[in-house]
Each structure stands twice: as structure tokens, then as C-alpha cells.
Amino acid sequence: MTGELSPIDKAKFAAAKHAASLVETGMRVGLGTGSTAAWLVRCLGELVREEGLRFRGVPTSTRTAELARDVGIEVISLDEARWLDITIDGADEFDGDLNLIKGGGGALLQEKIVATASDQMVVIADAAKEVERLGSFPLPVEVIPFGLQTSQALIEETLVSMDVMGRQTTLRMNGDKPFYTDEGNHILDLHLGRIGNARQLAMVLNQIPGVVENGLFVDICDKVIIGYGDGRVETRDINEGTVSEAQLEFAEDDNIFRDL
Numbered sequence: 001m002t003g004e005l006s007p008i009d010k011a012k013f014a015a016a017k018h019a020a021s022l023v024e025t026g027m028r029v030g031l032g033t034g035s036t037a038a039w040l041v042r043c044l045g046e047l048v049r050e051e052g053l054r055f056r057g058v059p060t061s062t063r064t065a066e067l068a069r070d071v072g073i074e075v076i077s078l079d080e081a082r083w084l085d086i087t088i089d090g091a092d093e094f095d096g097d098l099n100l101i102k103g104g105g106g107a108l109l110q111e112k113i114v115a116t117a118s119d120q121m122v123v124i125a126d127a128a129k130e131v132e133r134l135g136s137f138p139l140p141v142e143v144i145p146f147g148l149q150t151s152q153a154l155i156e157e158t159l160v161s162m163d164v165m166g167r168q169t170t171l172r173m174n175g176d177k178p179f180y181t182d183e184g185n186h187i188l189d190l191h192l193g194r195i196g197n198a199r200q201l202a203m204v205l206n207q208i209p210g211v212v213e214n215g216l217f218v219d220i221c222d223k224v225i226i227g228y229g230d231g232r233v234e235t236r237d238i239n240e241g242t243v244s245e246a247q248l249e250f251a252e253d254d255n256i257f258r259d260l
């Protein structure tokens, strides 16, 4: 079964499996969205079913909520939880300061709200997501449908005034129709190439009327767990740098990496 997994999936799985061990009984846990977060949810489901782990999860999208319920996780809303012990989520890019670009799957708004309402945000990612400077991955910006083209023009003008390198913005599509987020909004992807000042750009974008939120997560992530295709896992902490390395071994019969 594992032979069917690509090295990138093995890397995502390794990071997710390692992160799942951070969840303890009684915790309130933010559950991210995307392919890496989906591995996490499956690993947590296994711990619930087979090890008796009991925790409540706050999903960051309808698709994560569906998967979490399917694998046996108790799902509650953020307002029921009020505050979370930990949020574990994927990312599209992370830099040396653990700042992130998120929203490749369109879930950035709920993800940012949930991560910000957590004692700790842990990102799980394959090593290819690490960048020196954010911006190669198009920056997702969530905008309301009303006045979409006006908001797009305002965003482009803002990028010009900020002297940002790339200024092209594209409306995310779902086939031949615009993509809709869980909140019924659209996503504009900003092709910037390189972001000089992520904090400033994040603030300026959010001041544009029509913009709901952007995919820059600045000073939100506490820890990144990086997975590699050979099962190696490295943990980087915002305060302590690289804090641990581990090696996971894949069990060919059940699609599970086991700690050596």
C-alpha cells in the first residue's frame, strides 16, 4: 500500500503522524485543511479508535469537518470551544521566521481565525514548502463577491503603490466558474514572486474594502514539523530553532509510519 504513496505524500504523512502525538486527551484542537491536514485527521482518527484518545476538534472547513466525523473525531464549533489548546494545519510556504502563506485550498479565513484562537499553532509540511522569502506561491486573498472587479483593481493599485515586484492578480476558478469559499466569497491569487515585507502587506491588504482576509500568517505559527520522503521528521520552534529530529518507519501492510 505504501508503495503507492509518492515521496511527497510520505513526507506529509510523516509530519502529520508526528504532530498527532502532540494531541492529548481532553484537549480542544483546531484541525487544518488541505492534503497534509487530511493525513493528520486520519492519524488522529486512528488514535481515537485504537488508543482511546478523547479530544474535541474544531475543523477549519466543511471538508475537514466531514473527514473528522468520518474517522470518529468529536467535532465542535469554535464558539463552543471558545479557546483551543493547539491548532495543527498545513501551509503552502513557510520561511525562516515561521511566517506562512496559506489558503491554497481556499480555507484561509477559518484557518486564521482558528489558529489565532489557539495557545499554539503547529504547521505540518513537506520540506519543499520551505522558502527563503515568501511569495513564489501565489498569495490568496479572500474578497466578497460584491464589487469583485473593483476590489481586484484596488488591490492591483495598492501593489503598485507598495512597489511590489509582481502585480498580477487572478480570480480563482473552479472549472469554468469562480471558486467559492465556505463563506461564499471568492479568492484572488496574487502572483507576487517575492514578498519584501509580509507584515506590512498583510495589514495593507486587509484595509482594502471588500477584502475579508489574506493568506499571510505573520507571527501566528509557533512550530513547524517538517516531513521528508524517507520518514525523517524535523521540528523547528520559533523560540528555540531546530528542537528535535525523529525517524518514522513505514509499515508496508497498513499504510502507517511507526516510530522507530
Ligand SMILES: O=C[C@H](O)[C@H](O)[C@H](O)COP(=O)(O)O
Pocket: 032, 033, 034, 035, 036, 037, 089, 090, 091, 092, 101, 102, 103, 104, 105, 106, 107, 108, 111
Ligand atoms: O486553504 C488551504 C490551506 O491553507 C492548506 O493548509 C494549504 O493550502 C496547504 O495545503 P496542502 O497540505 O494540501 O499542501
